[in-house]
Amino acid sequence: MKLNLNIEPLSNWLKPQHQPLVIAGPCSAETEEQLLATADLLAKTGKISVLRAGIWKPRTRPGEFEGIGSIGLKWLQRAKEQTGLPITVEVATGKHVEEALAAGVDILWVGARSTVNPFTVQEIADALKGVDVPVMVKNPVNPDLSLWIGALERINNAGITKLAAISRGFSSYEKSAFRNEPMWELTIQLKTLCPQLPVICDPSHICGNRELIPYISQKALDLEMQGLMVESHIDPSVAWTDAKQQLTPSSLSELIDHLTIRQPDPVNPKVIDKLAELRKQIDKIDDLVIQKLAERMSIVDKIGEYKRDNGITILQLNRWDEIIQKRASFGKALKLDEDFTTKMLELIHAESIRRQTEIMNAKAPVAEK
Numbered sequence: 001m002k003l004n005l006n007i008e009p010l011s012n013w014l015k016p017q018h019q020p021l022v023i024a025g026p027c028s029a030e031t032e033e034q035l036l037a038t039a040d041l042l043a044k045t046g047k048i049s050v051l052r053a054g055i056w057k058p059r060t061r062p063g064e065f066e067g068i069g070s071i072g073l074k075w076l077q078r079a080k081e082q083t084g085l086p087i088t089v090e091v092a093t094g095k096h097v098e099e100a101l102a103a104g105v106d107i108l109w110v111g112a113r114s115t116v117n118p119f120t121v122q123e124i125a126d127a128l129k130g131v132d133v134p135v136m137v138k139n140p141v142n143p144d145l146s147l148w149i150g151a152l153e154r155i156n157n158a159g160i161t162k163l164a165a166i167s168r169g170f171s172s173y174e175k176s177a178f179r180n181e182p183m184w185e186l187t188i189q190l191k192t193l194c195p196q197l198p199v200i201c202d203p204s205h206i207c208g209n210r211e212l213i214p215y216i217s218q219k220a221l222d223l224e225m226q227g228l229m230v231e232s233h234i235d236p237s238v239a240w241t242d243a244k245q246q247l248t249p250s251s252l253s254e255l256i257d258h259l260t261i262r263q264p265d266p267v268n269p270k271v272i273d274k275l276a277e278l279r280k281q282i283d284k285i286d287d288l289v290i291q292k293l294a295e296r297m298s299i300v301d302k303i304g305e306y307k308r309d310n311g312i313t314i315l316q317l318n319r320w321d322e323i324i325q326k327r328a329s330f331g332k333a334l335k336l337d338e339d340f341t342t343k344m345l346e347l348i349h350a351e352s353i354r355r356q357t358e359i360m361n362a363k364a365p366v367a368e369k
């Protein structure tokens with residue numbers, strides 16, 4: 001997959017007040033008092049760089065609070081005047097874009113439920129043509145990297161070069177401690193495809209509860225994300241939306257104080273040398289692992305030919321089961337995570353099956369006359 005985005009560095013459009021960059025504010029603007037009081041306390045921490053608030057809320061079922069609507073833009077403007085903080089809102093239609101821009105909103109974001117729908121994203125992109133405003137694109141609800149990339153491309157094709165992605169977790173059927181599974185590998189894939197794209201983490205939507213937010217925030221920073229978007233409410237216990245995952249401004253301030261900021265690239269020559277030495281060892285081992293995998297696959301091929309010639313099925317469940325049991329417990333004894341060993345073996349097995357399928361189905365060579 002290729003991703004060529006024409007984007008500006010984050011420092012061109014967002015100057016963090018404090019490290020790390022934190023965008024914060026209530027999930028929803030509920031009343032003018034609630035928004036202004038929250039904004040005031042957040043600004044007083046000196047650690048918040050942008051004020052967020054949802055005013056148009058995509059809700060799962062009708063009849064739930066769907067956001068205060070356009071009136072919230074006036075409150076946000078007042079909060080901006082009062083605190084000096086730039087403001088950001090979620091937009092989900094072309095009309096939202098027009099209204100937000102007319103109200104002087106500094107940064108727009110596209111929500112996860114919009115990113116899943118290319119028609120919606122295109123409508124937003126069309127409304128952005130000829131406008132110079134920063135846009136942040138949340139990942140789609142479902143774990144589909146192409147949809148996320150597609151949304152970034154649509155916004156970028158509209159001429160928006162001040163672009164960032166927001167990692168907010170993905171919905172999953174599996175029961176988990178998280179509201180939305182982080183699935184970090186997808187964000188890492190996006191960063192690998194487009195290293196210059198700033199990525200911000202939204203720990204509030206990943207966690208769904210306050211308790212896990214510090215852990216996920218630290219992890220996001222250690223995965224080289226450029227900032228955090230955290231929901232904060234003056235009194236989360238009475239919040240109209242996302243009550244369980246919002247933090248008071250003072251808890252957020254405390255959380256920020258406890259974060260460890262690590263450098264992406266080492267500068268100390270001693271550290272550089274030590275890392276280089278350890279990485280050399282890893283390089284050697286990786287070469288051996290690949291070599292051994294290739295050897296294993298050539299035996300798999302031989303078994304495939306033998307099975308073909310003797311009318312035996314490719315999948316051998318008993319043998320496979322034995323391998324999984326034995327290797328997983330061997331790995332465990334060597335302090336490897338069982339889940340990791342199992343996943344790795346499953347990948348290897350899938351490749352064995354693929355190769356043997358090719359062998360089984362290869363056209364038999366035409367016999368010489």
Ligand SMILES: C=C(O[C@@H]1C=C(C(=O)O)C=C[C@H]1O)C(=O)O
Pocket residue numbers: 300303314315316317319320323348349352353356
């Ligand atoms: C290699 C074989 O074929 C398949 C692949 C296996 C493997 O990769 O180890 C194990 C069992 C089979 O499902 C085999 O039958 O031994």
